Amino acid sequence: MARxxxxxxxxxxxxxxxxxxxxxxxxxxxxxxxxxxPFALPEGRLREIGAALxxxxxxxxxxxxxxxx
Numbered sequence: 001m002a003r004x005x006x007x008x009x010x011x012x013x014x015x016x017x018x019x020x021x022x023x024x025x026x027x028x029x030x031x032x033x034x035x036x037x038p039f040a041l042p043e044g045r046l047r048e049i050g051a052a053l054x055x056x057x058x059x060x061x062x063x064x065x066x067x068x069x
Contacts, residue, residue, distance in 0.1 A: 015031060021043075022050075023047055024050055025046070
């Protein structure tokens with residue numbers, strides 16, 4: 001049963017991470033952070049996620065900006 005459930009479930013080994021143009025990407029075959037995958041997140045979204053994980057706020061004009069001071 002377990003074999004059937006886990007079959008074709010993606011990469012079980014480590015992914016190789018690197019920075020490209022300031023954005024963390026990897027080579028995982030089932031990763032949204034692998035730009036080679038057809039379902040990968042757009043670069044702008046990867047930057048937003050990276051900034052949030054680094055504790056940075058949204059860029060002016062980006063998501064979450066209300067335009068008021």
